[in-house]
Amino acid sequence: MLTALDRKMLRQIAGLEGDPPGAFNIRKNGQGIERRSIPGIEIIPKEGKPGIDILVKPGTTGTVHIPVILTASGLNDLVYNTIEIGESADILLIAGCGIHNPGHGEARHDGVHEIFVRRGARLRYREKHYGEGEGKGKRILNPKTVLLVEEGASAELELVQIRGVDDTVRDTKVRVEAGGRLAIYERLLTHGTQEARSDVEVDLAGDESTARVISRSVAQGTSKQLFRPRLVAHGRGRGHVECDSIIMDQAVIRSIPEIWAENAAAELVHEAAIGKIAGEQIVKLMTLGLTEKEAEEAIISGFLK
């Protein structure tokens, strides 16, 4: 069922060797090809439109893998997933998309995730993008995530895209209710003529809600990046946005963090920095025997870790 190439893609995006543990759904070239539900975690295909519903019963602990792979050219895959994490459940959700585009047509995946983290539940969400392929065809990924973090719940999103994807527009909208906690860690590396854009909008709706949005990026070649994280506090929320970028070659990076408070007790902070790798860092690593190129790579990979 899964070819060697499929396995490679799964390894790249989800670190999977063989079948995933726990519940999973593997989607390939626009079709769900393997699926497993386990007690407490049910995965059901949607009716009338592409995608799945993942229903996690209250109190359940477990791991869910929902990788998507595209290995054909000229494919435009659109998918809607709805994920419901029941009260007090504790779930590690590993999403991610790998594109191997062999041809000259576009290979495109637009995933729409709607996620509900119910009261007191905890979600850790990992999403890794990976692209490769011999052809000139573009690899395009446009993930859209709408997330609700209910009272006392917590969500941690780790969004990673290192090389390989030509065009990305990421759209993330989160509402955090009273006492809810949100953390988003975004890591991005673009090169060549790639373009990436990330819009994050966090609504700290309830009192004592917190959010951290941390993005680290490296832009090489003539690639372009645009970050627009926005934190809005309606109540006594606390939030921190940080965009930190290394710029190289002829790349272009724009970072536009926005904070917006509607309550005098809100505490919001934003920081943004763009700069090149400091020469003294490269020199130090060269004195330890690395070449200039190796030093640069060590610094970048550390920065993006």
Next chain:
Amino acid sequence: MLELDKIVLKFKADDHELTALKEISLHFETGKIYVITGPNGSGKSSLARVIMGIHRPGSGRVIFDGEDITGLGITERSRKGIGYAFQHPARFKGLRVADILEIAMRNGEHNDCHYLSELGLCPEDYLERPLDASLSGGEIKRIEIATLLALNPRLRIFDEPEAGIDLWSFEQLIEVIGASHRPDTTTIIISHQEKILQMADQIILLEDGAVSLHGPREQVWPVIRDSVRCACRQDCSRGGMYYVNCPR
């Protein structure tokens, strides 16, 4: 093992030129400890950087193990066995203490812990810490020294290893540098500290980009002792530096 032959180093500022090293010729032998001392701006770090290949001399030659390495870059010199612990260590966003120690040790033994603990840093507390601005001056300095010890090159240059280090760690530092010095290594320490000067087989005094004194410790120490001691007093009482206006 190392020979510097009429090294000249110039820095160009906007409108003028500064000669940081004026025809420096020195010979360093295997197995010995050299301490280079001298006032601020006398060219000590510049000399170390020329040896490491960070600065290219305007003229003169650097000979290492009989080979002219003047044209070699930093990486090649490192691979030949030259190492340098910076006066002002770089800070990295993203690299952890463990990462840099791993890079230093990637061709050697694998035990990153003892270098840290020997310098009074508990490995459990530090290995995972980012090598960034969150470390104090004394901490990053000790990590820099641990990195050079981990690299374990045949020619080791410590640039003011004592700077920013508290008294207790200072004793340990001297012990660790001394103990790690083997018959087949050459150690060069840039320092103003009496205790470090006491470790020297040879003392080199740099002044204004030139060697003004060079010889066995027994000979050089009595000559500069007063200025170092006096300097210490000045250092403490008004934060000034020594050698400058030092009453003899």
